[in-house]
Structure formats: structure tokens, C-alpha cells
Amino acid sequence: MAIAHLASGQVRSILPLSAPPDTLQSIAIFKDAHLEVIRMVLPAAKIIPPHSVNGPITIQCLAGEVLVTADAQEHRLFAGDLQYFTGGVVHQLKAFQDSALLVTIVLIPTVSKV
């Protein structure tokens, strides 16, 4: 079942649910012209290959343990940890446990070069 995005002023809990992680899915909490917030679920051993976005992002670990690799540096995120990247930084994620992240992405259009 699709979950409706939050409209302005609406509230949603982003805490981990009590259901087993393998029944959980990543969901977009909302997306507007400038900002996108995603609750990302990563089962243990899941890898998100290297990628980047134009704008700054924050990765907040809600549950579990996730290794974030960027600029040849590794950080392990545990529940309550927040990591910030400026725009354009290539980063990779690997879950060491069933994990949930709140990912906040500032949307900045790519300026096409003529």
C-alpha cells in the first residue's frame, strides 16, 4: 500500500516499527521543490553503492548500525548519530545490522552547462 507523503503541517512518526525489519520498506516521508526526506530501511549486509547528490544531506541513524564510507574515510553510525555531507560528496552505505536511517536531502537543480 502506498503511503501518502506528508503535506505541509502534517506529522508522522519516524521511529522504527515493531514489525520485523524484513517486512519494512523504505518510504519517502515527503518531497517538495527544495527538500526530500526518506526513511530508509537497510537489512543487515545491504550495500548502497557509491552515489552523490547535488545538495547537502544528513544521514541520521534511527536504529541498527551502518558503515558510511566517503572520501576514503569510514564512520559507523549507531542510533542517534547524525552525519552531514556537503553537496556532491560520493558516499556508500553498508548495514551491519538491520537498520533504519532518516535521510534528508536538499534538492538543488543541476545547472546545465552550454
Added chain:
Amino acid sequence: MAIAHLASGQVRSILPLSAPPDTLQSIAIFKDAHLEVIRMVLPAAKIIPPHSVNGPITIQCLAGEVLVTADAQEHRLFAGDLQYFTGGVVHQLKAFQDSALLVTIVLIPTVSKV
């Protein structure tokens, strides 16, 4: 003691600390050209008067209970709740308990009208 802002790639725990809330202070986690993240501490009964910002924001309750009033609607946020506002929405906060919020603000310059 001033706390250094996060540089890109750095990590900080945003969980409530174990110290009593009256010894905690709101801190800027980081601020760059596009995004600002603040860990806001509100002692019980504290009110943040009506205000707005240009860009979209999220208010995530980390601990406590906060009443958010906007557009003549009230929402009570508890730990784990995330509220989204599009840019320009006037909102007011009132803490019902000692509370901590993670406030994420997209910075959009005001366009001066000539």
C-alpha cells in the same frame, strides 16, 4: 564552551544527553549555504513565539512533548515524531515537558523586490 559545527563527513550524536535538561543548551549542529540543523532544547513551559523561515523545515521531536501551532491547527509532537512545513508557514512552539527537537531548515535567500 562553543561546540564546533560539523564539517562535511563528520558525525555527531543528536540524542538527548543524560545531563538534566536545565544544563543543556540549544546548539547549531552545522550550517552551510543551503541547510542548517539545530538541536533545540526547550525546558517545560518554554514558548517560541510565532515565526517563519523562507524555506521548508522539519521539526523532529527527540524527547519530551511539544505543541506546535500553525495555520490554526495544533499538533503534539512526541519522541520520534517528524513534522514538515513548507516555506513561509508561521508556527509557534510550546514545550509541555523538558524537550529536545532536531530542527532542519533549508536556507533560501529572500529575493528583494525592487
